[in-house]
Amino acid sequence: xxxxxxxxxxxxxxxxxxxxxxxxxxxxxxxxxxxxxxxxxxxxxxxxxxxxxxxxxxxxxxxxxxxxxxxxxxxxxxxxxxxxxxxxxxxxxxxxxxxxxxxxxxxxxxxxxxxxxxxxxxxxxxxxxxxxxxxxxxxxxxxxxxxxxxxxxxxxxxxxxxxxxxxxxxxxxxxxxxxxxxxxxxxxxxxxxxxxxxxxxxxxxxxxxxxxxxxxxxx
Numbered sequence: 001x002x003x004x005x006x007x008x009x010x011x012x013x014x015x016x017x018x019x020x021x022x023x024x025x026x027x028x029x030x031x032x033x034x035x036x037x038x039x040x041x042x043x044x045x046x047x048x049x050x051x052x053x054x055x056x057x058x059x060x061x062x063x064x065x066x067x068x069x070x071x072x073x074x075x076x077x078x079x080x081x082x083x084x085x086x087x088x089x090x091x092x093x094x095x096x097x098x099x100x101x102x103x104x105x106x107x108x109x110x111x112x113x114x115x116x117x118x119x120x121x122x123x124x125x126x127x128x129x130x131x132x133x134x135x136x137x138x139x140x141x142x143x144x145x146x147x148x149x150x151x152x153x154x155x156x157x158x159x160x161x162x163x164x165x166x167x168x169x170x171x172x173x174x175x176x177x178x179x180x181x182x183x184x185x186x187x188x189x190x191x192x193x194x195x196x197x198x199x200x201x202x203x204x205x206x207x208x209x210x211x212x213x214x215x216x217x218x219x
Contacts, residue, residue: 005017005018005019005021005049005051005052006030006052006055009185009195009196010143010183010196011138011139011141012031012032012033012138012139013029013030013031013138013143013185014029014030014031014032015027015028015029015195016028016029016030016039016049016052016056017049017190018047018048018049018190019048019049019050019051019052020048021190021191022045022190023189023190023191024045024189025044025045025046025047025189025190026042026044026045026047026072026187026188026189026190027042027187027188027189027190027192027195028040028041028042028043028047028049028187029145029185029187030052030056030059030062031136031138031143032059032060033118033136033138035116035117035118036063036064036116036118037056037059037060037061037062037063038062038063038064038065038066038119038136039056039062039064039065039066039080039086040065040066040068040134040145040147040185040187041065041067041072041073041076041077041080041088042071042072042147042148042187043072043073043074043076043077044071044072044073044074046074047074047076047190048074048076048079049076050076050079053080053083056084057083057084061084061085061086062080062084062086063084063086064086064087064089064116064119065077065080065086065087065088065089066089066115066119066134066145067088067089067090067094067098067132067147068128068131068132068133068134068145068146068147068148068149068187069090069091069094069127069128069130069131069132069147069148070090070094070097070098070128070130071128071148072147072148072187073088073090073098073101073102074101074102075101075102077101077102077104077105078102078103078104081104087104087105087106088102088104088105088106089105089106089107089108089115090105090106090107090108090130090132091107091108091109091110091121091123091130091131091132092107092108092109092110092130093110093129093130094107094128094129094130094131094132095107095130108121110123110130110132111123115134118136118137118138119134119135119136120134120135120136121134122134122135122144122175122176122179123172124146124149124169124172124175124176125165125168125169125172126149126159126161126162126165126166126167126168126169126170126171126172127147127148127149127159127160127161127162127165127169128162128165129162129165131147131149131172132147133145133146133147133149133176135179135181141182141183142179142180142181142182143181143182143183143184143185144176144179144181144183144184144185145185146176146184146185146186146187147186147187148160148186148187149169149172149186150184150186150212151186151187151188152186152188152192152194152195153188153192156215157186157197157208157211157212157215158212158215158216159173159212159213159215159216159218160216161216161218166217166218167218169213169216169218170213170218170219173209173212173213173218174209176205176209177205177206177208177209177210178205179205180202181199181205182198182199182200183196183197183198183199183200184196184197184199184208
């Protein structure tokens with residue numbers, strides 16, 4: 001445990017709980033990296049992590065906040081900018097909705113590309129039109145931050161497509177299943193301890209996304 005509310009999950013990856021945990025708030029992920037520390041926030045339902053600011057600053061601060069979609073933003077993103085001087089990033093289709101709460105936000109093109117040398121953007125529409133996952137290279141491993149495209153609920157991994165997004169999310173899962181990565185991290189409720197799954201082989205990734213799609217009624 002790095003500090004109150006911060007749990008080390010693996011090399012360079014920390015789960016950050018809201019300063020005040022309630023059953024409706026969500027976890028966040030903080031990643032330390034020599035090319036720039038990252039925060040994958042979920043500040044929905046009034047969540048904030050100001051209680052972890054000192055610990056994150058001691059580990060090098062926050063170089064970028066990466067939103068999977070507009071569901072994960074709040075004005076607390078700008079409070080992190082005040083403390084660490086960091087921008088919030090989101091995909092271009094999510095920008096207008098993010099800007100309703102966040103002033104200091106920068107959009108990137110909604111296509112697969114390198115946002116930073118150590119971060120690859122993977123568009124994953126279906127939960128949200130501009131939903132995005134991020135593939136991060138960490139100490140010889142490849143780690144997927146899936147935002148709220150998938151989640152752990154009632155003892156199972158599942159997904160949350162929009163009413164019109166089932167076909168898109170199924171296609172997004174095909175893209176993710178074909179990616180090479182070792183571990184998937186997904187934003188879950190702060191009271192839910194399960195937020196990651198190891199998927200180090202192609203067979204494991206294919207099986208995982210097939211099962212999630214079936215459980216969510218995508219296939």
